[in-house]
Amino acid sequence: MIQVKKVSKVFPAQGKGESVTALKDVSLEIERGDIFGIIGHSGAGKSTLLRMLNGLEKPTTGSVIIDGKEISKLKDKELRLARQKIGMIFQHFHLLWSRTVRENVAFPLEVAGVPKSEIQRKVDQLLERVGLQDRADAYPSQLSGGQKQRVGIARALANDPDVLLCDEATSALDPETTASILQLLQEINRETGITLVLITHEMSVVRSICNKIAVMEAGEIVEIGEVEEIFNHAKHPVTRKFLQQEINEEAKDLGKCLTVTISKQSDWNNLISIAQTYQVSIQIVGGEIQATTDKHTISFRLLGEPANVNKAIDEILSQANKMEVIERV
Amino acid sequence: MFDQVDWQQVWIATQETLFMVGISTFFTALLGIPLGVLLVITDRGHLWENAAIQRVLGLIVNIFRAVPFIVLVLFLFPVAEFILGTSLGPAAATIPLIAGAAPFYARMVETAIREIDRGVIEASQAMGASKFTIVRKVLIPEALPAIVSGLTVTCVSLISFSAMAGVVGGGGLGDAAFRFGFQSFNDQMLIVCGVLLVVLVQIVQGIGDLISKRLDKR
Numbered sequence: 001m002i003q004v005k006k007v008s009k010v011f012p013a014q015g016k017g018e019s020v021t022a023l024k025d026v027s028l029e030i031e032r033g034d035i036f037g038i039i040g041h042s043g044a045g046k047s048t049l050l051r052m053l054n055g056l057e058k059p060t061t062g063s064v065i066i067d068g069k070e071i072s073k074l075k076d077k078e079l080r081l082a083r084q085k086i087g088m089i090f091q092h093f094h095l096l097w098s099r100t101v102r103e104n105v106a107f108p109l110e111v112a113g114v115p116k117s118e119i120q121r122k123v124d125q126l127l128e129r130v131g132l133q134d135r136a137d138a139y140p141s142q143l144s145g146g147q148k149q150r151v152g153i154a155r156a157l158a159n160d161p162d163v164l165l166c167d168e169a170t171s172a173l174d175p176e177t178t179a180s181i182l183q184l185l186q187e188i189n190r191e192t193g194i195t196l197v198l199i200t201h202e203m204s205v206v207r208s209i210c211n212k213i214a215v216m217e218a219g220e221i222v223e224i225g226e227v228e229e230i231f232n233h234a235k236h237p238v239t240r241k242f243l244q245q246e247i248n249e250e251a252k253d254l255g256k257c258l259t260v261t262i263s264k265q266s267d268w269n270n271l272i273s274i275a276q277t278y279q280v281s282i283q284i285v286g287g288e289i290q291a292t293t294d295k296h297t298i299s300f301r302l303l304g305e306p307a308n309v310n311k312a313i314d315e316i317l318s319q320a321n322k323m324e325v326i327e328r329v
Numbered sequence: 330m331f332d333q334v335d336w337q338q339v340w341i342a343t344q345e346t347l348f349m350v351g352i353s354t355f356f357t358a359l360l361g362i363p364l365g366v367l368l369v370i371t372d373r374g375h376l377w378e379n380a381a382i383q384r385v386l387g388l389i390v391n392i393f394r395a396v397p398f399i400v401l402v403l404f405l406f407p408v409a410e411f412i413l414g415t416s417l418g419p420a421a422a423t424i425p426l427i428a429g430a431a432p433f434y435a436r437m438v439e440t441a442i443r444e445i446d447r448g449v450i451e452a453s454q455a456m457g458a459s460k461f462t463i464v465r466k467v468l469i470p471e472a473l474p475a476i477v478s479g480l481t482v483t484c485v486s487l488i489s490f491s492a493m494a495g496v497v498g499g500g501g502l503g504d505a506a507f508r509f510g511f512q513s514f515n516d517q518m519l520i521v522c523g524v525l526l527v528v529l530v531q532i533v534q535g536i537g538d539l540i541s542k543r544l545d546k547r
Contacts, residue, residue: 054455056451056454056455079457080457080458080459081457082457083454083455083456083457084456084457086455088452088455088456090448090452092446092448094446094448094449094451094452095449096449096467096470096471097471097546097547098470098471098473098544098546099470107453107456107458107466108456108457110462110466111453111456111457111458111459111462112457139546140546141546141547155456159456165455
């Protein structure tokens with residue numbers, strides 16, 4: 001479906017600055033129906049790579065082929081036609097604020113020269129799909145971030161594209177909204193078999209919807225493959241760092257987390273009795289056994305009534321002489 | 330109280346002002362908007378990068394903006410003669426008015442269009458929109474509130490500039506205030522014409538603000 005072959009991109013020097021190599025000999029293949037995640041830090045080249053897929057950037061060397069057409073070689077008009085079959089959504093939505101939701105979704109259809117009556121029908125259908133039919137006549141400024149992204153998705157799907165490019169599509173959204181947008185993207189992928197290519201710097205996004213992943217660093221793909229394979233056997237340090245980061249963030253999301261040292265069985269019993277006193281439960285999120293020093297660490301979360309959780313934490317902290325509290329997140 | 334006011338003359342002058350300002354505002358918009366658009370899209374890395382056009386247009390705009398209006402009026406005598414067959418009267422006065430205001434307005438349009446988020450333009454390109462479609466359906470509609478408020482400011486300037494049209498016999502309220510009021514020691518005439526100008530400016534500004542506000546959906 002999508003083939004990127006030995007693509008390099010060098011941005012020429014501007015003024016006194018030096019030229020920047022954004023991509024170095026990048027190759028990858030994306031199959032029809034894939035949800036392909038490209039993860040990397042900012043400046044890793046993932047955005048440049050994504051923008052090459054619809055010809056917003058031209059490769060310095062190498063070629064980009066979508067559905068048998070070499071995007072990087074198309075003439076202006078052919079490129080415009082090809083782009084109508086490649087939808088794109090953005091971190092900051094990029095809606096036209098002078099148009100209503102309905103008119104925003106109609107825009108790509110106008111561009112494609114679809115007749116008015118057909119546009120009306122299609123827009124209704126798209127708005128219903130993204131769950132915004134009752135906001136059709138609102139202006140983007142009246143919508144929440146999640147709703148704006150839904151408009152962006154409806155707009156990107158207007159011409160029934162084969163590929164949907166997602167440029168950090170959920171990075172400006174809160175976790176709950178992110179989840180709902182990702183779910184919508186996944187549903188659309190299942191229903192239409194559309195190929196999704198998304199770039200992100202959050203592993204959680206990749207984990208929740210992607211089936212394949214490429215990890216980028218300094219303009220190169222350092223690791224690529226099936227998501228399960230990469231998550232279980234990450235080889236490159238950059239990939240591991242991303243995975244670690246995700247765990248930390250998850251721990252943060254789920255409430256207060258304590259890490260304490262335990263050296264005797266009684267310490268553990270003590271912890272359990274505190275939990276019982278305040279009617280909270282202990283959820284272990286991690287731990288480490290130190291065979292040499294007998295100082296084992298355990299990380300856990302307390303779940304229950306927030307007031308009780310706080311009291312229990314205070315109790316544990318007050319017994320710091322017995323249990324060393326190492327970290328409190 | 331206004332026994333010394335020649336209302337007939339005031340009425341004629343009002344009509345002349347409305348005619349001159351109306352025509353010149355219309356043509357200022359007609360020239361200024363495309364010029365402003367061109368100034369933006371020929372810029373480096375924009376829709377239609379073209380350094381030569383960008384520089385030539387920028388130079389022309391700056392020349393016209395630098396020349397004092399009264400000099401422009403005198404310079405453009407032959408042009409008015411050529412286009413209209415006469416270099417005198419309200420119609421002839423519109424030529425330097427347009428020449429003075431259009432470049433000024435073009436810069437305002439340029440600023441308005443530059444305000445548009447580049448991402449929105451890129452999104453339109455990603456949808457396969459042509460340059461012309463982007464100008465017509467994205468750049469102008471998105472910048473419209475600022476384009477309208479810029480035209481309001483320009484129109485108000487044209488009202489005050491039109492007072493100088495007296496040089497070419499353009500007439501108008503400003504000219505009447507000067508000739509029939511100030512020079513003829515007729516204070517009443519001066520006041521009436523002055524007040525009418527203020528009222529006219531208020532009306533233009535009020536309507537302009539209203540339209541601009543209506544258009545602004547941000």
